[in-house]
Amino acid sequence: MAVIALLALVLDVLIGWPDAVYRRVGHPVTWAGRLIAALDRTLNKGRARRAKGALTVVVVLLAAMIPAVLIQAWLGPWVAAVLAWPLVAARSLDQHLRAVAVPLAAGDLAAARGATAMIVGRDVTRADTPALSRASLESLAENFSDGVIAPLFWAAVGGLPGIAAYKAINTMDSMIGHRTPRHEAFGMIAARLDDVANLIPARLSAGLIAIASGRRARAALRVTLRDASAHRSPNAGWPEGAMAGALDCRLSGPRVYADRVADEPWLNAAAPDPDAADLRRGIALIRRATVVAALLLAAVALL
Known part of the structure; x- marks a missing residue:
């Protein structure tokens, strides 16, 4: 199974998901999104919303996993690796963060704010360089875990069905796993399942970032172990720390945010705010961490 994960990562890094393909057929995540949105419209009303949310989770997981199981069984690991390729997001993560880093380094705050707004949910319309750098680095770290390491982990564990199930869970969490009046009950199972699915990958991501940081590895681990539990998320604090x-x-x-100010605790509170140079260093760090992940997958595949 590690071979499937490794080949999917290599294809993603080398090719990504081409715009021409996206315009023609979309993306597996958008396909799942349409199903989730339809179930949300149909079921998220009236009584027993938690049970209806649980039914939504079952339907979406079956829709993702049954074709994946059949394809891997009938067509083998090489085809499974090709189909797992669009479910890894290393290249797009790098592109989205460079879209912030380049104008930020040039002092173009308007362009940097626009690019940052594409990757975070907070209000950045008046954000300065430190705030933009913080938001982007947090997104980079969290999405390294959610968009790269978690899919690779579940592909290594379960092949194409594993990565398909994870992306279905993660997409459900992003669409219905919110603590809002509409989704708090309906999306509760999806949100909790996403927490469980990311439990190991988040900690692996923190370790990979620490390894890739070289001489700063001990500091990276120290901050993570000290501060990760203070984060509002049970998982995001690990790669961010x-x-x-x-x-x-x-x-x-x-x-x-649009409707509130969230007074979140600091990670590594005694350190200075990041700047544009730190964002570029963070992007380079995640590239190195991705290489480390690839080497680990290669070692597992050889074994």
């Missing part, structure tokens, strides 16, 4: 320690900057902290 490792990033904060590796770059010697503070992350998280208060942020503004």
Whole structure:
């Protein structure tokens, strides 16, 4: 199964998901999104919303896993690896963060704010360079875990069905796993399942970031072990804490959303705010961590 994960990563890094293909057929995540949205519209009303949310989870998982199981059984691991390829997001993560880093380094805050708004949910319309750098580095660390390491982990564990199930869970969490009046009951099972699915990958991601940070590895681990549990998420604090320690900057902290101000605790609070140079260093760090992940997958595949 590690071969499937490794080949999917290599294809993603080399090719990504081409725009021409996306325009013609979309993307597996958008296909799952349409199913989730339809079930949300149909079932998320009236009584027993938690039970209806659980039914949604079952339907979406079956829709993702049954074709994956059949394809892997009938067509083998090479075809499974090709079909797992669009479910890894290393290349797109790098592209989205460079879209912030380039204008930020040039002092073009308007362009940097626009690019940052594409990758975070908070309000960045008046964010300065430190706030944009923090938001982008947090997104980089969290999405390294959710978009790269978690899919690879579940592909290594379960092949194409494993990665398909994980992406279905992660997509459900992003669409219905919110603590809002509409989704708090309906999306509860999806949100809890996403927490469980990311439990191991988040900690692996922190370790990979620490390894890739070289001489800062001990600091990255120290900040992670000290501060990760203070994060609002049971998982995101691990890669974000490792990033904060590796770059010697503070992350998280208060942020503004459309309807509220969230007074989140700091990660690595005594360190200075990050700047544009730290964002570029963070992007390079995640590239190195991705290489380390590839080497580990290759070692497992050889064994």
